[in-house]
Amino acid sequence: MKRKEKEALKNAFGIPEPLGADAFFERPEFAEKKEDDRSILLFHRIPAALRYGSIALAAVAVIGLWGGFKNWAKTDKFDKNDQPGVTETTASAEPATDGYGHEIIVTTSGEQTVVDIVTTTAAEPEDNDTVTTTASGDDGQVNVTTAAGNGTKRTTAVKPGNGRTTTTAVRPPSKRTTTATGGHHNRTTTTAVKPPAVQTTTKRTSVPLVTTTPGTYPVVLATTSPKDEGPVPSVTDPIEKGGGDDRTVRPGVVYNVNGKVVGVNEIMAVGSNSDPQPDGPTPDRPTDSAIPVKPVTELVRSSNQVIIGEVEEIIFTSENGYPVTQTNIRVSQSLYGSLSDGDIISVRSSGGYMPVKDYAPAKQNGYPYEYRDYYVVDYRRHQFNPSRYNEYVFFLENDGDIFRLCTDDGESVYQDTDGSGRYRCWADESFSTTYRKITDAIATYK
Amino acid sequence: MSIDLKEKYSKIYRYCYLRVNDRATAEDITQEAFLRFLEHPQYQSLDQDIRILYTIAGNLCKDHFRKQTHDELPEDIPDDTADGERLIEDISLHQALESLSPEDRELVLLRYVNEEPLGVISQLLGISRFAIDRRLRKILASLRSKLGKEDAV
Numbered sequence: 001m002k003r004k005e006k007e008a009l010k011n012a013f014g015i016p017e018p019l020g021a022d023a024f025f026e027r028p029e030f031a032e033k034k035e036d037d038r039s040i041l042l043f044h045r046i047p048a049a050l051r052y053g054s055i056a057l058a059a060v061a062v063i064g065l066w067g068g069f070k071n072w073a074k075t076d077k078f079d080k081n082d083q084p085g086v087t088e089t090t091a092s093a094e095p096a097t098d099g100y101g102h103e104i105i106v107t108t109s110g111e112q113t114v115v116d117i118v119t120t121t122a123a124e125p126e127d128n129d130t131v132t133t134t135a136s137g138d139d140g141q142v143n144v145t146t147a148a149g150n151g152t153k154r155t156t157a158v159k160p161g162n163g164r165t166t167t168t169a170v171r172p173p174s175k176r177t178t179t180a181t182g183g184h185h186n187r188t189t190t191t192a193v194k195p196p197a198v199q200t201t202t203k204r205t206s207v208p209l210v211t212t213t214p215g216t217y218p219v220v221l222a223t224t225s226p227k228d229e230g231p232v233p234s235v236t237d238p239i240e241k242g243g244g245d246d247r248t249v250r251p252g253v254v255y256n257v258n259g260k261v262v263g264v265n266e267i268m269a270v271g272s273n274s275d276p277q278p279d280g281p282t283p284d285r286p287t288d289s290a291i292p293v294k295p296v297t298e299l300v301r302s303s304n305q306v307i308i309g310e311v312e313e314i315i316f317t318s319e320n321g322y323p324v325t326q327t328n329i330r331v332s333q334s335l336y337g338s339l340s341d342g343d344i345i346s347v348r349s350s351g352g353y354m355p356v357k358d359y360a361p362a363k364q365n366g367y368p369y370e371y372r373d374y375y376v377v378d379y380r381r382h383q384f385n386p387s388r389y390n391e392y393v394f395f396l397e398n399d400g401d402i403f404r405l406c407t408d409d410g411e412s413v414y415q416d417t418d419g420s421g422r423y424r425c426w427a428d429e430s431f432s433t434t435y436r437k438i439t440d441a442i443a444t445y446k
Numbered sequence: 447m448s449i450d451l452k453e454k455y456s457k458i459y460r461y462c463y464l465r466v467n468d469r470a471t472a473e474d475i476t477q478e479a480f481l482r483f484l485e486h487p488q489y490q491s492l493d494q495d496i497r498i499l500y501t502i503a504g505n506l507c508k509d510h511f512r513k514q515t516h517d518e519l520p521e522d523i524p525d526d527t528a529d530g531e532r533l534i535e536d537i538s539l540h541q542a543l544e545s546l547s548p549e550d551r552e553l554v555l556l557r558y559v560n561e562e563p564l565g566v567i568s569q570l571l572g573i574s575r576f577a578i579d580r581r582l583r584k585i586l587a588s589l590r591s592k593l594g595k596e597d598a599v
Contacts, residue, residue, distance in 0.1 A: 001558055001586075010559045016469050016537035018459040021452055024477050029484060097546075 020425045057253045203324040217421045245340020249401050251317035255375065257353045262374040265355055267367040293411055293431045303395035303406040305337030312344060316353045321360025323352035323378045326402075328396065336442045337396075347396060347403045351383030382427035384410040391415070393423050393438065454496055455480070457560040458503045464555050465507040465548075475510060475567055479503040496562070500570050542592040550585050 001009075012115075024030075046054075184232065309329035317324050331343045339345065357373045358361050379385050384405060385391070395412040396403040405412040410427035417424055425431035458479055463472035477580060479502040486498060543551055552564075555569070556562045564575045570579070 006561070008539060009554065012543050013460070013464065013555060013559060014540060015463045015559075017462050018456060018469070018473050018476065020477065021455045021459075023449060024455070024480070029481065034578050036498050322578075 002182050005322070024060075054152070059109065090281050115256060141267045156328055174401035244344060246341060246344045247401065248313075248346045251324075251326055252313060255316040255318070255354050257316060259351065260374045261377050262356065262371050264361075264376060264378050267359070267371050267374070267376055268295050268365065293425050293428045294407065296433045296437055297441045297445060298408060299395040299412050300438070301445050303397055304335075304413065305394075305396040305398065306335040306341055306438065306442060307331045307337065307394050307396065307401060308333040308335065308391060309345075309394055311386045311388050314386055314388060316355045317348075318352075318358060320365065321358065322350065323351060323354040323359070323376070324348050324385065325384070327384075329392075332391060335393075336446055345403050346401070347394060347404045347405065348399075350386045351379040351385065351407050353377050382410045383408075384426055385412050392426070454499060457562075458499050460555060460559060461500060462503050462551070464552060465504075466510060469508065470522050475503060475506045478506055479587055482506075488581070497569055500566075504570075538593055539589075542589050543553065545592065546585065548587070550581070553581060554577070554585055 022109045040416055044236065136366055294302075307329070309331045311327055312330050313328035315326040315328070317326055325348070325351070327347045329345055329347055331339050331345065334343075353375045356367055356371045356376045359367075359376045359378070362371075362376065393401075393414040396407045413426035414423035415426055415435060416422065417429070422432045422434060425433075448493070456478060459472055459476040462475045463469060466472050466475065479499055480504050483499050486502070486543075488498060501550075527576055546554070551573075553567070555565050557564075562570075564578055568575045573581075
């Protein structure tokens with residue numbers, strides 16, 4: 001209907017205009033109500049659906065933010081599925097390549113190196129390359145020799161640190177097969193096989209720092225290798241670790257296990273016809289679950305330091321005629337206690353290597369004379385046998401300047417053996433825990 | 447006084463006038479409706495939906511007629527024609543409107559004079575929007591037939 005027609009209708013009704021409207025709204029009741037209305041928030045004038053919808057959205061946003069913050073605060077860097085916070089990025093004007101057209105981006109974060117390899121060309125390799133790295137240290141020094149085949153580029157960086165640290169980084173091609181022979185052989189062979197090139201891809205991998213420490217410990221108990229199978233990039237500059245207090249102590253007696261090693265059973269079996277084992281057994285991680293493992297909550301209760309640390313040095317010493325292993329650990333993350341990240345501490349635990357002639361049970365009970373120059377290896381009852389460069393969760397207690405495992409054996413050591421984020425008990429792998437459970441236990445019992 | 451408030455006042459006044467057919471009474475009822483609206487539990491602000499005001503005014507009109515049946519008839523019966531301000535230009539349209547039922551007249555007033563949305567009218571009368579639309583079309587058709595095609599609304 002048109003405006004004109006509406007006006008005609010309005011006129012046809014013949015309704016006179018009201019007279020008292022102005023005077024009516026000047027009454028005090030309306031003056032008060034107008035004041036009240038001004039105090040009403042604009043929010044009340046918004047349609048109810050929008051009003052309540054916005055309240056619900058705001059509530060969801062607040063809850064989501066709070067939940068996200070809590071998760072972030074709890075997971076922190078410990079969760080290995082998370083990318084580490086990048087604190088430093090090295091980039092050059094021209095992207096680094098590995099000679100096959102793979103662009104390599106190396107990002108260093110704390111004690112971890114993240115590598116992105118971008119394959120931009122589809123060049124087919126002609127043959128395989130081999131990289132052999134040999135390390136020997138009979139004289140207490142570590143010599144590193146790197147050989148690469150077919151003229152492909154390999155970079156070796158050797159930089160003595162503060163007189164005791166040498167960092168070596170070797171970059172093989174995109175795929176690598178690693179064969180490590182541990183025990184008492186001072187040799188590691190790495191074979192690198194170059195795979196067929198693929199379309200443009202980007203692969204990220206975490207590369208642990210390869211660090212050797214020259215010293216007087218020629219026994220290499222284990223060699224480390226990256227958990228993931230990704231390519232290892234060229235790291236030409238040694239990566240310096242973060243600062244922290246060096247709180248290590250030097251034991252009064254240090255054994256350089258450079259002779260033959262014999263197991264406890266052999267020397268204690270006096271009169272038996274068993275032949276000595278020339279190189280002795282290298283103790284492995286226990287696989288059975290003969291001992292009951294304490295729950296994490298119990299470990300938290302009985303410890304006053306809970307840390308995640310990386311083994312930097314292993315020293316064999318003895319206390320009261322029994323072998324003791326001192327493990328110098330760099331604290332990656334202090335979960336509870338007075339230690340700070342980056343501190344280096346000494347942790348002593350029962351078990352280790354020592355000369356047979358000083359071994360208390362041997363001295364008391366006697367031992368075959370032919371073993372007098374041997375070293376006895378005594379890792380029993382699930383005692384912790386550390387591996388260098390590996391990272392563990394330690395439940396410790398103070399003993400002066402020295403720290404000790406709160407259960408004095410592998411019960412109080414956990415390790416993420418497969419990079420799954422689950423930390424398995426060193427004494428019994430069937431027991432595992434998570435970072436969150438540990439921190440929750442600390443929050444509950446500490 | 448805001449324009450919006452004055453407009454509401456005029457709408458309620460017309461609504462009441464259509465029922466009581468007296469300006470003074472319609473203004474009294476309109477003002478009473480506004481005062482009761484201020485005390486209404488659902489009152490939030492004067493800018494609120496006008497539907498409550500229509501309802502209060504309609505109830506007051508009913509009360510007015512109920513009271514009037516018990517009162518004696520006044521001597522001076524209000525005479526529409528005596529109202530000097532009431533000027534009806536289109537007598538034929540006025541007569542056509544007068545021929546409608548009170549409910550239909552009220553519907554035309556609400557929709558085309560007060561220009562209330564169909565939603566408000568449907569809530570006020572308790573009829574669906576479609577029913578109101580159909581009824582309005584029917585009323586307009588009736589008016590057209592009464593006025594002839596040349597004077598169609």
